[in-house]
Amino acid sequence: MDYKSEIASKLARFTQLDMDTVMNLLEVPPRSDMGDYAFPCFTLAKSMHKAPQMISAEIASDSSMGEKWISEVKSVGPYVNFFIDRGVLACDVVNKINSLGDEYGCSKLGEGKTVLVEFSSPNIAKPFHVGHAFSTIIGNSLSKIYTKLGYNVVRMNHLGDYGTQFGKLITAYRLWGDEDALSSSPIDELLRIYVKFHEEEKNDPSLTTSARENFKKLEDGCEEEVALWKRFRDMSLVVFNGIYDRMGVSFDNYNGESFYSDKIPAVVDMLKERSLLEESEGAQVVKLDEFNMPPCIILKSDGTTIYASRDLAAAIYRYNTYHFDKNIYVVGIPQALHFKQVFSVLKKAGFDFAENCEHVGFGLVKFKNMKFSTRDGNIVLLEDLLNESIAKTKEIIEANARNRGTEMSDEEINDIATKVGIGAVVYTYVKSGRERNIVFSWEEMLDFEGDTAPYLIYTYARTRSILRKADSIGVSYRNIDESVLALLSSDEESAVIKALSDFEDAIVGAAKSNEPFFISRQIAVIARAFNRFYNNSSILSADTDESKIARLALCEAVCNCIKSGLNLLGIDVVERM
RNA sequence: GUUUCCGUAGCUCAGCAGGAUAGAGCGAUCGCCUCCUAAGCGAUAGGCCGGGCGUUCGAAUCGCCUCGGGAACACCA
Structure with missing residues (x-):
């Protein structure tokens, strides 16, 4: 039984207030010996021209408040305190829980609704440290919570599996890659050559050129480069999946940045068509002045895409695919502005589903006085x-x-x-x-x-x-x-x-x-x-x-x-x- | 500089669509295993809820100001 609304309807009848008002007013007393629900009479004092204490006393003594599941109605100063009969409550609660078992807490709140949860989203070829655990754990829990409430949940791992760093990795692998190390502990080896690349790059500009060329080849679909990229990705996924298995985390898909990259041009065209793109300092941006936000960069000055364009393409693709009722991104707080901008661009472009996109941010994991940094080795795996x-x-x-x-x-x-x-x-x-x-x-x-x-x-x-x-x-x-x-x-x-x-x-x-x-x-x-x-x-x-x-x-x-x-x-x- | 989040017990945090004596855990001190698991339980100590002003019958909670800390702020994600 819903004791609160039962009590509220009694009070509504007595006070002539509407149900919602009473429900809002009803509160839980600070200590259990003061009862289970309390009705404060301050707001009534004005309309009734009486002291709240008097109103409280009148309500408490009114016979309409009596009920077999209410053990006591007590006026305490300006409050009316309601005590639910302990025995009745005990039967109610214990019976319900034990008869439902695992089903207890399930509801139909989300029936017929789809919620997308993007979480974890590690970068390929990078170590999985305790910071990544935040998104993974929160996202996994939220997925379970929504499922419990009857939603159709899609768990999405938006892998960081694309970008210029793969050009660097390909170059580095060809120069210094160690096959044995790669197969025994792939991420350590990929990280080693990645770090080495950055060290060597300082004195050898040809490396930068080579990396850029390799990324271009990867984008153009050159067989060898694509094969290497796929290999690095697969190996990293094996490692990540090992961690996910240990933690009991699963995903419905691993569509990362690479998956959406070929969907970006259409988004850029669309923004152009709707006259939202403007040139600014050589880049193509969508101005967001009316939202009191800095402009959102869609294309860099060299004409290439950037994460905002990828997230736009992803959101649109996801809506067309799933027609979600809710699309949440479990990503760290530092990216709050980025998501606000992306959602605002969607809104400006006329996509109503922008309202249903939500960034679920979380804090940083850090050492005392020190930020985690892969480069400085300040990480805990x-x-x-x-x-x-x-x-x-x-x-x-x-x-x-x-x-x-x-x-x-x-x-x-x-x-x-x-x-x-x-x-x-x-x-x-x-x-x-x-x-x-x-x-x-x-x-x-x-x-x-x-x-x-x-x-x-x-x-x-x-x-x-x-x-x-x-x-x-x-x-x-x-x-x-x-x-x-x-x-x-x-x-x-x-x-x-x-x-x-x-x-x-x-x-x-x-x-x-x-x-x-x-x-x-x-x-x-x-x-x-x-x-x-x-x-x-x-x-x-x-x-x-x-x-x-x-x-x-x-x-x-x-x-x-x-x-x-x-x-x-x-x-x-x-x-x- | 702009935007934003935070400031509550020694420490880590709840409470904040305003309401009755501000709560937990850790740590500290003192107790409880002949008894269903002591990774447990009890007791004590510990707070001008950063500061000020305002709104209100009433403010940790709302508004403005101020101090202190974190984060973001264009071609990385």
């Missing part, structure tokens, strides 16, 4: 971070297993360490608002206490452990009577139920603002509430059988919620740890 995290997790698991005397096979230990270790890394990217910068520190990345994935997974494993035990002693907690669930009414049990009941809204909120942290925050609240309850109340040794069964059902609900929440973040769960 995502692979290395994952490995470190897994190794540390493994140590902890082994130590715990020894202390607790639990038997675990190496295989199981490795499996748990991998899931928990990777989850820990993923969680650090989705625990705060995405626009926050992350200051990278090994110490913080590898801290597994408090608001971390290991904490959440640990809580899950705890609930699983209890449920297994219940199963093994033959205690059934499924399909139980509602009156039993109504026993879940202590402060601590109610806090858990309250947290669980907010989970659905968290998913919707996450999609609305493209912020996965709505979900991480909510499951953290659930886990904390559960652990508090767990520490103070016995579940399997509860006073009565009814209470035991009800608590087990609560356990199951918590376990379902944490699992699906973590899943939406791209984090796996383990049965014990």
Whole structure:
């Protein structure tokens, strides 16, 4: 039941205000002992010419407010506080979660709608560092969130697989390429010759010429150059896919810059036809003065294309192909202006879908006082971070297993360490608002206490452990009577139920603002509430059988919620740890 | 210089379509494993919500100004 709108309609009837106004006014009190919903009477004071305290008292004492699922309506100063009956809420929430299982939180909000999510988008032949993880993790999570809400989601990896750097790579490869190194660790080797090219280029201008020629040949479709380019691309993709597999990330397509390059001329023609292109300082630009933005360069002064023209071509192609309802770009904040310009050009050119394009920016990952820079070697590879995290997790698991005397096979230990270790890394990217910068520190990345994935997974494993035990002693907690669930009414049990009941809204909120942290925050609240309850109340040794069964059902609900929440973040769960 | 984001506890961050005593986690101090996993739980300490002015019955939240920090600003993406 939607308690909030039920209460709102009562209040609307009483106050003669319209439903929307009341819904907006209704709030959640700062502390749970003040009730579940509160109606402030300040705004009514004017129209009714009465003190808000009096209005509040009148509402609270009116008989129309009574309802069996409302345990109390209380006037506290200028507020009317509504208390939902704990037993009713408990039945409602626990039943719903446990009967729906994995389906809990799903909705038809996005039914029939298509959303495109462009994310990850690494550059071919460049190392995949912890900065790239940001787009990958946020994009993956958003894709899952939209899918959960019923949208048709297309996951797009817009690879940086074109441009003059490939001319350089071809030249460098022919001069210094080492076949063995290339096949054993392709990106290291490609990076090595790329760096070498830049060093040598300073003293040897012929290299620059050669690179330019090679890129021209590549563009013209010369067989040898295209074959090399394709080889570099394929090799890089093998490496990237290795990382994606580890993280459980997948894509529907890898159409990168190269894919769209032959679609640019038509876009340029179109802009010309619509008289939007102007010459400025030798380049062809679209002026955006009316949007209070600098002009968007479409063609460089040498007549070649640039990333804005590629993104325009891509957006138009995507609309024609998918007729998306939403097209989001999970790309770092530094490119905010670029996307604003591209969207504005689309708008100016008369494409209404520009309104449905959105740049979902995120902060930088940096060292203290230092920006990541491939050139200076100030980078941490995502692979290395994952490995470190897994190794540390493994140590902890082994130590715990020894202390607790639990038997675990190496295989199981490795499996748990991998899931928990990777989850820990993923969680650090989705625990705060995405626009926050992350200051990278090994110490913080590898801290597994408090608001971390290991904490959440640990809580899950705890609930699983209890449920297994219940199963093994033959205690059934499924399909139980509602009156039993109504026993879940202590402060601590109610806090858990309250947290669980907010989970659905968290998913919707996450999609609305493209912020996965709505979900991480909510499951953290659930886990904390559960652990508090767990520490103070016995579940399997509860006073009565009814209470035991009800608590087990609560356990199951918590376990379902944490699992699906973590899943939406791209984090796996383990049965014990 | 222009645009934009940020400034909340020692640190990392929530809260910001205005509302009741500003919340978490880490760190610190002190407690809790004969009891369902201590990667856990409890308690204590810690804040003029950068500063000022304004709007309002009411401002961490809205507006203006100011200080401090990050980012972007034409032929890289």
